[in-house]
Amino acid sequence: MSEYIKCSELVDFIADYISGELPVPSRVEFERHLDVCPPCQTYLKTYRDTIAMSRQAELGGPEVASAVDPIPEELVKAILAARAKS
Amino acid sequence: MAKPITGKGSAEGVSAAGTLIDRLRAGDERAFETLVREEGGRMLAVARRLVRSEDEAADAVQEAFISAFKSIDRYTGDAKLSTWLHRIVVNASLMRLRAGKRRPERSIEDMLPAFQKDGHHVDPPAPWQASAESGLMEKERRDIVRARIDQLPEAYRTVLILRDIEELDTDETARLLSVSNNAVKTRLHRARQALRTLLAADFAGNTP
Numbered sequence: 001m002s003e004y005i006k007c008s009e010l011v012d013f014i015a016d017y018i019s020g021e022l023p024v025p026s027r028v029e030f031e032r033h034l035d036v037c038p039p040c041q042t043y044l045k046t047y048r049d050t051i052a053m054s055r056q057a058e059l060g061g062p063e064v065a066s067a068v069d070p071i072p073e074e075l076v077k078a079i080l081a082a083r084a085k086s
Numbered sequence: 087m088a089k090p091i092t093g094k095g096s097a098e099g100v101s102a103a104g105t106l107i108d109r110l111r112a113g114d115e116r117a118f119e120t121l122v123r124e125e126g127g128r129m130l131a132v133a134r135r136l137v138r139s140e141d142e143a144a145d146a147v148q149e150a151f152i153s154a155f156k157s158i159d160r161y162t163g164d165a166k167l168s169t170w171l172h173r174i175v176v177n178a179s180l181m182r183l184r185a186g187k188r189r190p191e192r193s194i195e196d197m198l199p200a201f202q203k204d205g206h207h208v209d210p211p212a213p214w215q216a217s218a219e220s221g222l223m224e225k226e227r228r229d230i231v232r233a234r235i236d237q238l239p240e241a242y243r244t245v246l247i248l249r250d251i252e253e254l255d256t257d258e259t260a261r262l263l264s265v266s267n268n269a270v271k272t273r274l275h276r277a278r279q280a281l282r283t284l285l286a287a288d289f290a291g292n293t294p
Contacts, residue, residue, distance in 0.1 A: 006205025015275040039210040043199070043282075046214055046290075050282040051250055057231035058135050058251045071126030075144050079122050079151045080115075086152055 004033045010040050014047055107167065110158045122151060125168055129175040135247055136179035137186070138236065146182050150175035176252060180262060183244065191239040197280035215291035234284040242277035249274050 010033050016022040017030050034040055109117035129150060133143035154161075154174050161170055200208040222230070235243060248259045249270070260270045 006201075007207050008201040008205040011199060011201075011279070015271065015278070039207050042211040042213050043207070046211055046286065047278060047282055049214055050278055050285055053227070053231050053285065054235060054246065054250055054281060057228040057235065058247070060228075068127040068131050071123065071130055071147070072144075075130070075147065076119070076122050076126065078144075079126070079148050080119060082148055082152055083118060083155055086156070 004036070005029050007033075007037065007040050007043075010034065010037070011043060014044060017044075018048065107158070107161065107163070110155070118155060121154075121167075125171050126151075128168065129171060132172060132175050132252065133179045135251060136176065136244070137182050142182050142186070143179070146178040147175060149181075150178040153178065172252070173258075176248070176254070177262060180244070183240070188240070192237065194239050194242055194276055194280055197238075197283045198276060199279060199283065211286070212290040214286070214289040230288050231285065234281060234288070237284060238277055238280055242273050242280065245270055245273040246277040246281065250278070 010030055013022055013026060013030055017027065022030060034044065106117055106120065110121065126147060129147050130143055133146040133150075134140070137143050137146055150171065154171055161167070165173075199211075202208055235246065238246065244263065245259060248254045248262070249256070254262070256267050256270050260267045263270070265273075
């Protein structure tokens with residue numbers, strides 16, 4: 001049985017792992033380490049949380065996901081005036 | 087004579103969009119106004135996420151619409167009209183960012199995880215508190231996360247917004263930023279790691 005990859009190597013591969021771009025042999029090594037390493041399990045979980053929380057912060061929570069503020073009237077007028085001049 | 091466009095989402099419907107585009111190409115003033123009212127809100131939200139200033143975001147949206155009106159003949163219909171406009175306002179926002187003043191930035195290196203010589207974490211990561219346990223309202227949590235995103239160096243914040251929020255793919259992000267695909271991938275991973283470090287200071291707790 002080969003040695004486990006290091007925590008630092010696992011962290012390097014996280015983005016490719018969660019996007020499904022990690023080749024199968026590397027994926028096997030990644031998951032073998034993950035199975036026995038609680039700190040890396042926590043790192044992966046909080047890395048995923050970071051992506052989810054940034055989306056929620058920028059796009060709004062479930063209660064506002066479909067709502068977008070209408071464009072302000074003065075900006076509509078400015079755009080139409082600029083078009084008339086262009 | 088073209089039928090008037092009415093109702094929500096008429097810029098998206100296949101036949102209605104076709105009619106709207108015909109009218110835009112013919113220079114119909116009311117068609118331009120319809121497009122601005124239907125798509126302007128979403129475009130302004132995109133610009134706000136990228137430029138972070140209300141005035142700059144409004145200017146980016148105005149520039150995007152003027153650019154779209156001028157190049158409507160080049161719209162091929164391969165992508166949805168809203169997708170085409172999304173690309174244009176992203177581009178206009180990035181141009182504003184490039185022209186803007188640089189703010190002082192922390193080095194990304196300071197925000198990346200540290201490892202011992204044997205590859206173990208220097209500070210083993212602690213689990214984060216669930217939102218119900220943190221005592222923070224959802225809006226407060228979102229405000230904190232947005233403030234942390236704003237602390238990322240600009241080159242990293244931009245890639246995080248384009249890839250994780252606006253959901254552009256690596257190829258398109260690389261093209262818009264004039265960098266390689268590998269640079270986009272590296273910056274995205276580093277941006278997420280740095281943001282994770284910043285958020286850990288706010289949300290890491292002792293709960294299992």
